[in-house]
Amino acid sequence: MSAPWLDVLDDTIRACAAHNRPDLAERLRDKRARQLDPKLRVLVIGEPKQGKSQLVNAMVNAPVCAVGDDVTTTVPTFVQHAETPSAALVRGASIANTPTERIPVPLDQLASEVSASRHHGGDVVRAEVGIPRALLDSGLVLIDTPGVGDLRPAHTASTFTALLQADAVLMVSDATAELTGSELELLKQVMTSCPNVIVVLTKIDIAAQWRRVVERNRAHLARAGVTAKLIPVSAALRLRAAKTGDKALNAESGFPELLACVRQDIVAAADQLARRTVAVTAASAIKQLVAPVREELSARVAQGPEKTIAALNEAQRRIDELRRRSARWQTVLADEMADLVSDIEYDLRDRTRKIMREVDKTFETADPALGWDKFEAWLEDNLTEAATTNFAWLLDRSEWVAEKVAKSFPVARDDLLPESIFRDDVLDRVAPMDKPVIEKFGVMQKAFTGLKGSYGGVLMFGLATSLAGMPLINAISLGAGALFGGKSIIDESDQRLRRRQAAAKAAAARHVDDFFIKFSKDCRDAARHIQRSLRNHFATLAEEMQETLLESARSARRAVQDDNTERERRNRDAKRELDDLVQLYQRVQSLAGGQAPPLGISA
Amino acid sequence: MMPAGELGPGVTLEDEVWALLEDALVVYRDSPRAVAWLRGHQARFGEPVRVAVAGAPRSGKSTVVSALIGEEFAPTGATTWYQDGPQAKAHVGQYEVPVLRRDGKAFVDAPDAERVTVEWPSRSLRDLTLIDTPAGAPVEHVYGEADAVLYLTRHLHTTDVRFLQTAHDHPVARIAPVNTVLVLSRADEIGGGRIDALSSAKQIARRYRREATVTPLCQNVVAVAGLLAVAARTVRAEEFTALAALASLARTELDGHLLSADRFVGEDFPVRLDPAVRRGLVDRFGIFGVRLTTTLIRQGFDTQVKLTGQLVQRSGLGELRDSIGVYFTERREVLKARAALLGLDVVLRAEPRPGSVGLAASVERILASAHDFRELRLLAALQGGRTRLPGDLEAEASRLVGGLGTNPVVRLGMEYEPTESELRHAVLDALGRWREHAVDPALDHGQRRAAAVVVRSCEGMLAQVVA
Known part of the structure; x- marks a missing residue:
């Protein structure tokens, strides 16, 4: 028996085709294929220099994504479960398409390989990292993305392509400043294609006033009509705790809460998640279909037989x-x-x-x-x-x-x-x-x-x-x-x-x-x-x-x-x-x- | 050899523009509005350079302003002008409002004011008027009042680039380029507040200076840790004592407590320091500031004076001041002339009358022919890549027309204090070479014209040196 959401999705795809919107139908078909895929893609998104890669690293407790003081992440990095640690660069026309070539690279050289391939005019569209972690065991894939709003539009574009594939999103903003207008704008945009968003406030270790920022951000979210959990974390504390085995420090970093939230809201509620994702995607598609029909109706009334x-x-x-x-x-x-x-x-x-x-x-x-x-x-x-x-x-x-x-x-x-x-x-x-x-x-x-x-x-x-x-x-x-x-x-x-x-x-x-x-x-x-x-x-x-x-x-x-x-x-x-x-x-x-x-x- | 249209010998740009304003006053003597406007511009002519500090919300505008003045000001939420004055006072419109103190910060209580003018006795304000603009101020607003702009950003975002591009798109900006210095503020937050965050920030600034999208939009990119800079310039004795007490702890012992701001102000601290004091320190210096200062004190900068010097240096404030000097205050004359001409242009457009045609022609003539403007335009063209010169010539041309500073020694790129004859020889050497470039058939027309501008700059320097 197929899940009820599948029927609805199929009906919506048919409606899209009937209304001459093959583009929407294509997008929904993509979504459908991904929903049937047992993998759960969690996209880590945000403006540049908010600590996205460091967040991923801290979540899996390993330096899998390159972090740096300047713009570092240039291609989306997929972090997923594997028995032995491995890494690969994937070349292809676009990250959504089937990869044309996979080049295995040593895990610790991934960052330099990515930047090297960029310099040699390579068309690396994503990096893949496999790592044995209980968190990822259930098919969870963490996707680290280039910052949105970076000066190189190609980075932003690849992030948005990755967004279409996401089952859930971790929106990253650092605690040194409140959510800006452009971040809220981005968040709203994300919500239209993927409603399962957790806002992660990073770098609470260096912001003395982070509690006030959390409060303000909650107010901003409420005002923007975004219902998303907000979790403050500190990747630096988490990595330090992992090194020293300091349980208290780990608790202080906020990561236990974040991971629990990920397990509970994303992994455990996969079906619920699928429903929500399908619902939102289908709803946005239907809205696009309704608009021209309604316009036609009103235009007919307005224009009439004059x-x-x-x-x-x-x-x-x-x-x-x-x-x-x-x-x-x-x-x-x-x-x-x-x-x-x-x-x-x-x-x-x-x-x-x-x-x-x-x-x-x-x-x-x-x-x-x-x-x-x-x-x-x-x-x-x-x-x-x-x-x-x-x-x-x-x-x-x-x-x-x-x-x-x-x-x-x-x-x-x-x-x-x-x-x-x-x-x-x-x-x-x-x-x-x-x-x-x-x-x-x-x-x-x-x-x-x-x-x-x-x-x-x-x-x-x-x-x-x-x-x-x-x-x-x-x-x-x-x-x-x-x-x-x-x-x-x-x-x-x-x-x-x-x-x-x-x-x-x-x-x-x-x-x-x-x-x-x-x-x-x-x-x-x-x-x-x-x-x-x-x-x-x-x-x-x-x-x-x-x-x-x-x-x-x-x-x-x-x-x-x-x-x-x-x-x-x-x-x-x-x-x-x-x-x-x-x-x-x-x-x-x-x-x-x-x-x-x-x-x-x-x- | 003097190109046609050049100002006569001994007549400076300033004189010329002043005379033009006087002529305009005669033409418009019956229009009170125009007269008031022109008088305002005449007054502005004699004032220090106005530098607007602009940027996205929370980019640290007020902090940078405070750091430059050397006094911590609480942001007013309005456009705030900081001018030099014999004593501290503030005005909203015609009314004087008191400058209060709150949490150790100077504070002007003017909740609904649109514009606040603060007079503050400070050496830094002697040849500089700072304008702290509220976030989201429109481009025209920022660039209309100011002679030059410091644009602040935490990390260069597309919205920042769009703002600067709009400013440069203005028709006036194309004739007389705007002077902008891009400031990567809050540099201390880079890399999660690592101890070497500032050198890393400086590298990022250097990268931006070479970035193709950024170079045409600003003269220089500087990284500044605003919070640290303010703290450096206003560090108090009790703060220093507290910091010294912290530094006396063993490094391993302290590090655990410097992991996060929460831990720093938390319970069971190894030194007897009141949590309120610690909170004050982390508020004023930031966790990065505390990390850096304790390290510095341990390294031997153990007096307040030494520490302040180090912090000013490391926070990037020194570099920012240098940039302001080279790009803004040294160019006061041309920036003021530009502002006055733009102001005059507004009047000529708003109230055309028989005499204004001649005035408009004069404005155009000065903008087109005054050598200072030609230098600025060449600089902008070189930075924007519209004019390219082969090999090292580009860097030299940029330097000779004052890209690094207008002092002859800087223009000639001499790294030591030269004697007068050395200087003269250097000028003559540059002049000779560039005269050849100006007629070099291997260069194209635009390049030869650029070379001619450089020749004129060299001639100017020669006159200066001989005098």
Whole structure:
């Protein structure tokens, strides 16, 4: 049957793996392997020059660790039980890994070998000492470590690596001063990975005031919330007592108490110790797992669905905007086109009237019979020009209208303006102008008219001169007849000219009128056509846009809904995970017998 | 040959800085705050060097201060200034408070004061003002008031290194390096109070002097047994009598009782000595002190005068005083100039106005060109390893620019008292050699510039010797 702590530890390892924390799982697996190992590792830790190595020496009553006035310990030294005293240097990548090489060295040369290997760039990661002692018999391993906070960070690092393997810790501080801030900090750090700590106050032989320091330290520990025994010792007295066999001195050194404490609290209570160690390690791992889950939960609550809802609101706002604007662009188009048509018609009328006035002026004097062809060409030219100008204006204006409508559109797009809004055959030619009837005034007609006119003159003057006795036909009457005949010919031709002119004017007016009616009709048609195609174009665009916006609004709405369900699902998951972790934590707590601090969460 | 930007002949750094302060007073005459500040700096200019004693809690700051003054002071818990004065008195702000006696210690009762000023008639304070800073005082606080710093530590810890690095990281410190002496205090506790603890401590100090992380941070490392030093300077007749009585015992007989402080004050003591007396001895001397003094008395230092001399020597107090002399009081002028320039710089930054641009330029010019500062900078560069010179040149350069002391004899490394012509020859010899180094094409630009600074130092010495 496996121990209950093993189950809890295995569950915690599984939880770590499930939460994607292979690093934590790895650490816990290490711990598990070590807990199953019958050896009990007791780490001697502390700041430099507090007497750690001397403490180990005094505990086993043998100079196994090098002591010196300057920084001496550079690699962790493992002191364990062996039938015959032996020592070895271990090389390897790290003290946690399997050693790659063990070099046996004589016990009394261990210190010099360690420092020598350091000077030769060696990668000695630890020293091992075997010594026959009853204390170590039960599998106890004392690990002397380099001081924490030393100027060479490598020393400190190896101490912390060793800390991960420890079952119990002896925290060493000397009695010449109280625990400093950094020592308390270190102690707290140690407590997180190994809760079985005994604080050892060394060098009480040279500190006259050590009792006061003990009291103060107890107060410091209480304030820092550290529950650890504090034992004052003097290694110097112990070693001296061992040399002289002085029992009283040994008692005075404080070591009997320390050793009893080690046997009782560490060796005898190995299972209890295992529970506590596992509890603390598991608790710290679970705390690390809980933190992100809880953060996620609270972040979800805090952040909420605002983002998706904002997207939905935005989409709806844009649809409304589009609707509002599409009503507007239609009005704009209708208004502008009405304006355009009336403007264009006025312009055309103005132009044709000017032409008519010119025609009138021309035919006041000119004889249509003489230059009709020329006139026709001229009129045709003018009318064409007027039509072209007018039509060009129509095009300009209609493009301008298109732009204006486009502007009232809610979005800017490249294809907003239609490419072409005209048919190619907008303009049919107007029918050619009818030539007015021009009466011929031939010689015969002239002679006849002359004779008709001369008749009156001859008769009139013949009668008058007959009174004077002259015959009816005489020179005078003939002369007068000739005169009268000439005049009537002139009169006649004059009249004919006027008639011709009037006819020409009428013909021109008719033609211009025809042109006007035809062309203005064309223009209207064109304008209507333009309006229709613009309307179609923009309506299509608006529809497209509306569709897009509606789609995005729909997707936003969907997102909001999805988000809600997804979030609820995720929340449920997270809550469940948290519940599981809390449950696990409660098991850990019961394992530790209420030793682990509460997690501070409620599921 | 005088490099550009150098001060004119006969104009000392002190004159120059004083003139600058006067100019600043004219520019800022309408700002009462600035005037008060500048006047304060002018006054500080004439004072002795201010040395702050800083360090971690329980590192023995008050003890070292007491040892230097030669009078045991109980720590006040506040920043305490110790100045020379005709009679013992203390001030908190403007108010005078009495200096009391408690358990034989001088004691100022000012529980809530932030700063206490103690005037004490002492020869040691004549050219030195000591500032005992409370533990945990921020770096700016310590380095702002003081001209130089004694940093105390029991064993150099990373937090100590961090403190010193912060101090050296200050932009001002880079232009005009801070003078710091690292003190391994409580040296008597090394090796569990073994009788040779002090020589061991001195070796450790020597190792630190060579340690790459430590050298750039301080000018010197000294080991001091503070408790012993105080006791040495204040040993009383009855204490001496008691110690002599102890020493009269056979060594084997006494050793058992010197094993621990508890045993020393315990019952059934072989000599008729009141336990209270014994407790007093172990409190004042420490168990190590008692071990050492009895041994010394046995070795023949059997009068109080002889014993005191030995103890001052052995406790490292002598060495500490020497270091203070060489690195602080001998450099009073440059340290004061530096403090004044820094003070002026503060005003120029806080209240810029039309005239201050010119003043700022002057401050910069003096900092950059005054030879004393260049010496300090070269020293710092040599110690920090930023400038390296081949072979023995490095040590010689460091010595010539005053790394061991500013006296020409020390600078030249002469171990005897030379005659004037010997001195002149030595200076000329050094000057000639370093002039060659200054144009030596084998050296790089930085090294040649370092050599030029050494040449200037030699020229200064020559002027001094001829005068």
